[in-house]
Amino acid sequence: MTGGRRRSETSRLAILDAARDLLLEGGYEQLTIDAIAGRAGVGKQTIYRWWGSKGAVVADAALEGGLAQPLTPLPDTGDIETDLRRWLRAWTEHLTTAQGTGLILALTAATADDHTVADVLFERFTQPHEQLLRDRLERARGAGQLASDAPVPTIASVLIGSLLYRVLTRQAPPTVDDADLVVRLVLGGAG
Amino acid sequence: MTGGRRRSETSRLAILDAARDLLLEGGYEQLTIDAIAGRAGVGKQTIYRWWGSKGAVVADAALEGGLAQPLTPLPDTGDIETDLRRWLRAWTEHLTTAQGTGLILALTAATADDHTVADVLFERFTQPHEQLLRDRLERARGAGQLASDAPVPTIASVLIGSLLYRVLTRQAPPTVDDADLVVRLVLGGAG
DNA sequence: CAGTTTCGAGACGATCATTCTCGAAACTCA
């Protein structure tokens, strides 16, 4: 079937914008499909035609709406400590803004709420960013800046995990100083 | 008012058991108050009388129902690497069982869903366990097994965070070997 | 026993996800 009205890009963007804004205003709990449709000036069917569920809309809105930093390779100044520090600092600052924290919490809620969303987010968000981090770490290992048997996947999960932990518990948001400490710890060890 | 029927301990336990079982069977999404009341053989009002919300019941059920390992201090064999390894391995095994994973996911969902639940869980679960870990680390530092300027809170959050990250993403459950790698990385560094 | 409080059961009203229907609009192709 080639005939027929085409999908409205205007509506698509209005839906994602509305979802993101409502997410930031009231969190995942407050968010309703009716509210999204209302603010976007769109029929509910238009939402359900293109996204299968509320969780799917939320995931998409968050990914296109500011949580996902542009997926660019880590800087490579030649010094792995400088680069890791810069990377982790940037993420720390990003995730501790009201917007960043709200979005990551919303995504966590959506993940738990909808099993398929977990896979989508991993594939489109977590995995790609972790891969970029691993790439940079492998290069450092090749350049002799890390031990030849340095466990790159472990290092990546430690850097990401410590930040995630601090953000998710919602009790003591991490600072850029914390980021520096984590990088130094991972590279130098505590022993 | 001293008179009146007393709170039924039988019902209290039946509610927590039912909530935990349903959590493990269908996750946080499937869980309804009606289902808990039904399985526990209890009126809904009995639930709402003692817990303010679904999140509160879930938090309580999870804490009393098997997620919370007994809150015992870390072993102290005199060797910090041995003790950390033992601790992280135990948690890794605990959180990668079907039950452990189900519960941690449910708690994460509840945390993101309800801010008051986040505080309760941090206070009654996360914080106490992290404190035990810090205590052991401080003792190691005092004994000269860690650098005198070792950032104990950072070490704790790295150990916990890396495990949490791997469990939450649900893509590659951590193994005891991963646990050992994390401990070695934290103590020895990658540089 | 009289008074108080909880208990199990379930009705009730409100909210919300999701589906369905409608007439109008946008588009393809002959």
Place this chain on the structure above:
DNA sequence: TGAGTTTCGAGAATGATCGTCTCGAAACTG
């Protein structure tokens, strides 16, 4: 141009669930 197709906005209809409320029975105090 016009027939056929698909999406559009709007909103009604359905079903699940939350949280409140009521009822008569049960358990407890003094």
